[in-house]
Amino acid sequence: MQQVFSIPKSMKKDFKYTFCPGCDHGIAIRLVAEVIDELGIREDIISSTSVGCSVFLYDFLDIDCVEAPHGRALASATGVKRARPDKFVFTYSGDGDFASIGLAESMHTALRGECISSICINNTTYGMTGGQLGPTTLLGQKTTTSPTGRNVDYYGYPIKIAEHIALCDGTAYSARVALDTIPHINQAKQAIKKAFQVQLDGLGFGFVEILSSCPTNWHMTPEDAHKRVREEMIPVFPLGVFKEVSKDGN
Amino acid sequence: MGKIVIDDSRCKSCYICTMTCPKGLIKKSSKTNRLGDYMVEFNDEKGECIACAMCAKRCPDLAIEVYK
Amino acid sequence: MVNEKVLIKGNYAIAQAAVNAGCQCYFGYPITPQTEIGEYLSGKMQELGRGYVCAESELAAINMVMGAVSTGVKAMTSSSSCAVALMQEALSYAASDELPVVLVNVMRTGPGLGYIYPAQGDYNQAVYGGGNGDYKIIVLAPSTVQECIDLTYRAFYLAQKYRNPVILLADGLLGQMMEPASFGEYPYPEVDVSSWALTGAKNRDARSIYSVAREEKKQIQHIYDLHKKFDVITQNETTFEEFNIEDADIILTVFGSMTRNIKAAMNVLRKKGLKVGVFRPITLSPFPHKRINELASRGKDFIVVEMNMGQMFKDVKFAVEGKVNVDLVNRPCGEWLSVEEIVSSVEKIVEGRKQYAASV
Numbered sequence: 173m174q175q176v177f178s179i180p181k182s183m184k185k186d187f188k189y190t191f192c193p194g195c196d197h198g199i200a201i202r203l204v205a206e207v208i209d210e211l212g213i214r215e216d217i218i219s220s221t222s223v224g225c226s227v228f229l230y231d232f233l234d235i236d237c238v239e240a241p242h243g244r245a246l247a248s249a250t251g252v253k254r255a256r257p258d259k260f261v262f263t264y265s266g267d268g269d270f271a272s273i274g275l276a277e278s279m280h281t282a283l284r285g286e287c288i289s290s291i292c293i294n295n296t297t298y299g300m301t302g303g304q305l306g307p308t309t310l311l312g313q314k315t316t317t318s319p320t321g322r323n324v325d326y327y328g329y330p331i332k333i334a335e336h337i338a339l340c341d342g343t344a345y346s347a348r349v350a351l352d353t354i355p356h357i358n359q360a361k362q363a364i365k366k367a368f369q370v371q372l373d374g375l376g377f378g379f380v381e382i383l384s385s386c387p388t389n390w391h392m393t394p395e396d397a398h399k400r401v402r403e404e405m406i407p408v409f410p411l412g413v414f415k416e417v418s419k420d421g422n
Numbered sequence: 423m424g425k426i427v428i429d430d431s432r433c434k435s436c437y438i439c440t441m442t443c444p445k446g447l448i449k450k451s452s453k454t455n456r457l458g459d460y461m462v463e464f465n466d467e468k469g470e471c472i473a474c475a476m477c478a479k480r481c482p483d484l485a486i487e488v489y490k
Numbered sequence: 491m492v493n494e495k496v497l498i499k500g501n502y503a504i505a506q507a508a509v510n511a512g513c514q515c516y517f518g519y520p521i522t523p524q525t526e527i528g529e530y531l532s533g534k535m536q537e538l539g540r541g542y543v544c545a546e547s548e549l550a551a552i553n554m555v556m557g558a559v560s561t562g563v564k565a566m567t568s569s570s571s572c573a574v575a576l577m578q579e580a581l582s583y584a585a586s587d588e589l590p591v592v593l594v595n596v597m598r599t600g601p602g603l604g605y606i607y608p609a610q611g612d613y614n615q616a617v618y619g620g621g622n623g624d625y626k627i628i629v630l631a632p633s634t635v636q637e638c639i640d641l642t643y644r645a646f647y648l649a650q651k652y653r654n655p656v657i658l659l660a661d662g663l664l665g666q667m668m669e670p671a672s673f674g675e676y677p678y679p680e681v682d683v684s685s686w687a688l689t690g691a692k693n694r695d696a697r698s699i700y701s702v703a704r705e706e707k708k709q710i711q712h713i714y715d716l717h718k719k720f721d722v723i724t725q726n727e728t729t730f731e732e733f734n735i736e737d738a739d740i741i742l743t744v745f746g747s748m749t750r751n752i753k754a755a756m757n758v759l760r761k762k763g764l765k766v767g768v769f770r771p772i773t774l775s776p777f778p779h780k781r782i783n784e785l786a787s788r789g790k791d792f793i794v795v796e797m798n799m800g801q802m803f804k805d806v807k808f809a810v811e812g813k814v815n816v817d818l819v820n821r822p823c824g825e826w827l828s829v830e831e832i833v834s835s836v837e838k839i840v841e842g843r844k845q846y847a848a849s850v
Contacts, residue, residue, distance in 0.1 A: 173425065177475040177488035184696070189483050194436035198482035215692035220557060223702075230698035236688040238560040239700035241583050244553035247545070251557025252688070254515050254541030255565060259690055277553070280546040354442075354476050387436075394436040394482070 180205035182214045187232045194394025196351045196384035197225055200293060201232055203361045204264065207368055208235070216260045220249040222274065224266040225300045226293060243274030246281040249288045260371065262289040267381075268298050271333045272307040278337070285342025285376040289367045292333060292379070295386040296405065303389030307331045310408055315389075330408065334381040338414035344376035347413040350383040350406060352398035359411070366416070375417050383409055424473025424490045426464050432485035435459035439477040439486065445470045448477055495672045500635045500664040501526035503671055504568070504594055507642035509534055511676050513592075514563035515541030517554035519573065522606045523662035524596035527568040541565070548573040552580040552593065559590050560699050562687025564646050568594035570662075571612050572603055575620060581655050582621025585716065586701035588686075590649035594642070594658045596665035599823035608662030609823035610746055613801035616657045617775045624713050626720045628656040628727070629775040633749035635669035641772070647678035652723055653686070659774060661797075663747045663826060724776035731770045734760070738767030740840065741785060743794045743806050745771055748826065752795055755832040762833075764840060774802070779809040786810035791843070793836055795819045795827060815843060 182205040191197045208214050217235040221227050223242035230237035240248035245263040253261045270278050270292040281288060297315055298304040304317040308330045312321045322330075338346035345367050349360035360382060367378030383405050385397035392400060426448075428439075435455060439448045440462055447470060451463040464471075473490035498506075505527045508516070516535055518528040528544075535542035541558065545551035551567045558565035569577065574595045584591040595616060599609040616629045628648050630641040638660060645656040688697055703709035733753060735741065744752045749770050759766040769785070769792075771778050786792070791814045794803040803818045810816055819835040821827055827835075 173489040175487060176424070176473050176490045177478040177486070179484050179487075183484070188432065191482065193434035193482075194438060195482055198484065199480070202484055216690045218561060218688045218690060227700075227702060230696070230700065234691060234696045236691050236696055237698040237700075238557060238688055239583075239587065239698070239702065240553055240556065241579050244549065244556075244580070247550040247553035248557035248560075250543060250550075251515065251517065251554035251559075251565065252561055253557075254517075254543060254554070255558035255561045255563045256689070259561070276546050277550050280550065284543070354479055357479055394438050395441050398438075 180209050182208040182234055184232055184234045189232065190228060191225060192388040194385065194387040194397060196295070196382070197293060199351045199357060200291065200382050200384065201229065203357070203364055204291060205233060206361060207365045210365070211368060211372070213260045218252050218256065218259045218261055220245045220252060220261070220263045222265055222269050224269050224298070226265045226269065229264050243269055243272070244277055245269060246274060246277040246288070246290065250281055250284070250286050253286055253288055262291065262368070264291045265293070266299065267292060267294040267296070267308045267333065268306045271331050279340060282337050282340035282343045282377040282379065287371045287374055287376060289371045289378040291364065291367070292381045293384045294333065294381050294409065295384045297386055297389050299386045299389055303386070308333070310404060332409060334379065334414050337379045340377070342376050343379060343415050344370035344417040345378040346415040347379070348381045348383065348409055348411050350401055350411055352385070352401040356411070363413070370417065373419055375419070423469050424471040424488065425466065426471065426477060427487045427489070428462060428464055429485045429487070430455070430461060432483045433461060434483055435461060436482060437462065438480050438482065442476050442480045444474065444476065447471055492675050493672050495670040497668050497670050498635060499526065499666065499668050500638045500660060501596065501666070502530050503635050503638045504642050504658065504660065505530040505534070506673060507639040508566055508646070509538070510673055511643050511646040512564050513566050513646065515555070515558040515565040517543045517545045517551040517565070517567050519545050519548045519551050519569065521570045521573045523598055523608070523665045524568050524570045524594065526665070527594065548576040549580070552577040552591065555591050556580060556584055556587070556589050560688050562683035562689065564592070564650065566592035566594065568596065570596050571598045571600050574612065574615065578620035581619060581627060582623055582625055583701050584655045585625035585627060586623065586712070587699050588653035589655065589699065590653055591655040592645045592649050592658070593655065594660065597659065597661040604823070606662060607824045608797070608826070610661060610748065610797040611801070611823060612659065613774065613796070613798060616659045617777070625716065627775060628652070628654055628723060629659050629773065630656065631659045631746040631772060631774050632664060633747055633770065635664065635667065636671040638664060639671055639673055643676055643678060647681070648727060650681035650683060652719060654719070654723065659746065661747055720776070727773060728776045728778050729772040730778045730781060731772060732767065734767040735769065735785065737765055738790055739765045740791050740793060740836070741767045741769045742836070743769045743792050743802070744796065745774055745802055748795055748797055751826060751829050751832060754829045755836070758829060758833050759836055764836070766836070777805050777809070782806060782809035783811060786813040789814060791815040793817045793819060793839060795832060797821060797823060797826065
């Protein structure tokens, strides 16, 4: 018998995910690893992660990695890329990191058109600290800091990250994907590959926002959490490609 | 015909695979892990598995290997 | 012609010295009185094909430096007082990550926004740090434009040699003044960074640089290791300058550009018959505690002269261990203490000490 599904080569030997049961980080990291394998870029990578559940990327991927303070992954990545323009640089962070504390860094990296690829896990909450209201928390969503649900008067609106990044002139690719079904997982991998490819082609900033579940902090079973991604998140954060610059400049 | 191998040391008993297998070949086991959660087991007596790998693709912990 | 003297402004001198030292990337955000550093380098770095980013904030700037230096290149940022405050988090990370960050602080007045008058009010910020946790930074304090050059070279060297952040603590006076100085050549050997720099996991295991520590024992050991390293730095790299120390009864202690008037004041006081010497720490961190303690053991009194409310004063007091008198001559910011002011303040202190001695 032949093995038809195995652990990607770019994962560390004997890695053990330290995420909660059912957490989509595991799938997202696997997809990143598969794309790295397929593009054959593992040995050229210097990645940057900052604070949140995403920080432990270096425990799982067999690549060089520098940690940045909370929100500064894109600044750190910019430094890496400017110092070593020949290396492949990507960041992996959560929505709090990318779009709240690090919004300025993220946006300006896109505006400068840095040839960096960036993955943002949007799970509508601060996962590592136990489920507080974040920049993407949905209206009505209860968190430990919005106990009666997010209302506009008190908390304002959630941010649509991929659309904002698409508005930046330096962005070469911006898409939103999800991990709740097999077709969505397949699309997510293609999006990650494109966000990586635009860097290899020198076209600019590549970005993928991944809608992910956080069963622990949503107080749901993993399957119900995926149902929530489908029924509550996708209507607010529509899936799709919001910007794509091709090699011929269109 | 296909088969899967579940790595019990990686599995965290989230049960996504049990709901994903189109043939219902993955089920909660009577065995428990060190946290007391029921583990999952693959049981394909009739040789129904076609190695579609949907279970593996949705497994958040990369605990499933698929063979064909 | 590298040894030729040129008339140059302190900020430009620092910038060109960074270029000479092999600084591959500069990241910065404008703030008076150090903006010329970024202005100068914006053209220079592009010309040389090196990295330059007008960062969106000081937070971003220093984190860009952290990213750049993690790959083994030399990189720096520069800023001033209230904006250096924004960088404290990154300095704590850089110290823990053992990243050779070079930061130039051309001090202005604080607290808060303060203003663009020169001051020395960031001694505590630089030496003791505003970041979290037990970490130490190397702090170098130039007193002339020539030293702005020499210590910029040294900052890059020490940062990589010890994998520790270094602050060059200049001030608005030095940054804005012109003085003859020569650049010479970068005098230090290149440090081998190949054992730790991130260059892609090719033909070796993957590397990661991080400060997060989930295991208590590892974290405890890490902090011990950082401090052991700083003990070595203290042993090898503590530097200071002395004038007329041997026969002195009173030692004027200063740092940075305050040194300039102090030498003149020393000469005036000597003419008036007071045996006065000058002691100037060049490394504020590591601080020359040991040498100050030796001088105190020989019965020499200290007078600290600084443009703040007595920040280095506390370190000198700590160093003398109560063996001798330590007094303070200071002003918080603005116009530097003049020779006349220093002379009359020292005379008053000496008179006061005499009267006190007679009364007991």
